[in-house]
Amino acid sequence: MIFYFSTSSKEKTKVRKLIKNKFDISEFGDEISSEDFQSLEKMGLLDGANLWVIPEGTKLLKTYEKMNIGDYVLAYVDGMYKYYGKIVYMMKNKKLAEKINTSSLTKISECIFFVDQFKEIKILREQFNKIYHKDDKFIPRGLYNIDDKIENLLREEFQLINPALKTNDIVQDNYLVENLNKVINTLGEDNIENMISQMSDEEFEEFINSFDSTASIQTKEGLKKIRKYNNEIIDNLKKRYNNRCQICGDSTVKDFGVSIVEGHHIEKFSINQNNKPENIMILCPNHHTLIHKCGDSIDLKNKVVKYSNGKEEKIIL
Numbered sequence: 307m308i309f310y311f312s313t314s315s316k317e318k319t320k321v322r323k324l325i326k327n328k329f330d331i332s333e334f335g336d337e338i339s340s341e342d343f344q345s346l347e348k349m350g351l352l353d354g355a356n357l358w359v360i361p362e363g364t365k366l367l368k369t370y371e372k373m374n375i376g377d378y379v380l381a382y383v384d385g386m387y388k389y390y391g392k393i394v395y396m397m398k399n400k401k402l403a404e405k406i407n408t409s410s411l412t413k414i415s416e417c418i419f420f421v422d423q424f425k426e427i428k429i430l431r432e433q434f435n436k437i438y439h440k441d442d443k444f445i446p447r448g449l450y451n452i453d454d455k456i457e458n459l460l461r462e463e464f465q466l467i468n469p470a471l472k473t474n475d476i477v478q479d480n481y482l483v484e485n486l487n488k489v490i491n492t493l494g495e496d497n498i499e500n501m502i503s504q505m506s507d508e509e510f511e512e513f514i515n516s517f518d519s520t521a522s523i524q525t526k527e528g529l530k531k532i533r534k535y536n537n538e539i540i541d542n543l544k545k546r547y548n549n550r551c552q553i554c555g556d557s558t559v560k561d562f563g564v565s566i567v568e569g570h571h572i573e574k575f576s577i578n579q580n581n582k583p584e585n586i587m588i589l590c591p592n593h594h595t596l597i598h599k600c601g602d603s604i605d606l607k608n609k610v611v612k613y614s615n616g617k618e619e620k621i622i623l
């Protein structure tokens with residue numbers, strides 16, 4: 307899960323300092339329980355770690371209880387998301403929190419978390435809102451977790467996390483990946499896209515049951531996960547493009563109240579590369595069919611689609 311927290315403009319300088327500083331907490335040995343001390347020593351966090359503290363407040367504390375080691379945090383300072391890291395250790399220690407908080411921010415709570423893989427980033431509020439699908443004017447306040455649904459997209463978009471970790475439990479299993487890619491190859495591109503974005507859950511269930519003999523239960527489960535993951539990305543992209551075709555800009559939503567755009571995978575669909583937003587285009591059914599029948603190349607950088615008869619079309623969105 308990703309959490310974000312924001313700071314008031316009054317305190318941004320202090321907060322920035324606090325966030326960026328590495329603390330040598332070996333000198334606070336007396337304040338830390340021997341259990342915590344040993345764990346931190348083992349992790350190599352004693353003589354230099356980014357320690358983040360949060361202010362007092364019931365709401366903030368409630369969110370802190372939801373945070374876990376392994377989660378990520380984004381800090382919003384000064385109109386943008388500026389700092390990012392992984393939570394590697396957490397502890398409650400009022401005395402230590404107060405010592406860290408030398409710049410005397412507003413009342414600090416006992417909650418401390420240790421941040422590793424600390425990165426300075428730059429995600430503008432507008433950019434974030436575009437993906438997060440909050441209102442344009444949405445300004446983060448307090449400490450919150452980001453909706454699961456958009457987490458992957460956000461990670462992808464800003465490469466916050468090693469892309470290899472995306473489908474996590476799937477990509478870590480080489481045997482399964484190989485197997486899934488075999489199944490995907492035999493299914494063919496059209497079937498894959500259909501399976502991912504158009505089939506109802508029942509149809510999909512029926513569909514994967516139909517290749518019983520070639521696929522193990524594990525492979526089926528893998529396909530289910532991939533479908534879920536890809537649907538989320540495609541849904542998010544559809545929202546981002548307002549359900550309009552990226553080539554002709556058409557949308558049926560205004561006139562008919564329904565969206566008929568589809569997700570198209572630019573490069574051949576396979577595990578490890580299938581799930582990048584930059585490999586997916588949102589198209590109306592006509593352009594989608596056209597590209598499958600006589601598309602030659604898609605050049606996203608120069609925003610041009612070339613067809614086999616030599617015709618070209620611009621990608622307008």
Ligand SMILES: [Zn+2]
Nearest residue numbers: 551554590593
């Ligand atoms: Zn179109």
Ligand SMILES: [Zn+2]
Nearest residue numbers: 499569570571
């Ligand atoms: Zn397609």
